[in-house]
Amino acid sequence: MSSNTAEAEVVRVSQKGQATIPKSLREKFGIETPGEVFVYEEGDRIVIEPVPTLEELHGIHAGEREPGAVTAKVRELKAAEKRREADRVEDLRPSSGE
Secondary structure, three states: OOOOOOOOOOOOEOOOOOEOOOHHHHHHHOOOOOOOEEEEEEOOEEEEEEOOOHHHHOOOOOOOOOOOHHHHHHHHHHHHHHHHHHHHHHHHOOOOOO
């Protein structure tokens, strides 16, 4: 296992699929609580990255991307999460036939 941390930490995953990022890593990478992180797969690994603030995104990689591409991607991911949350709420509502 390749890692930049001195030692891997085991964290529990709750029945809801929630895992707690260790405080030392949250502090090191500036992950605020409550806050948001990107979660995606890369090869055979799960990757967790802090979602940058709009202030952090201002001027990032100027010239390398179309203007606003990073901000648009962040907004797209947040909108998708809101849709998933709305779907979860809808799934929890009792059906009208009950």
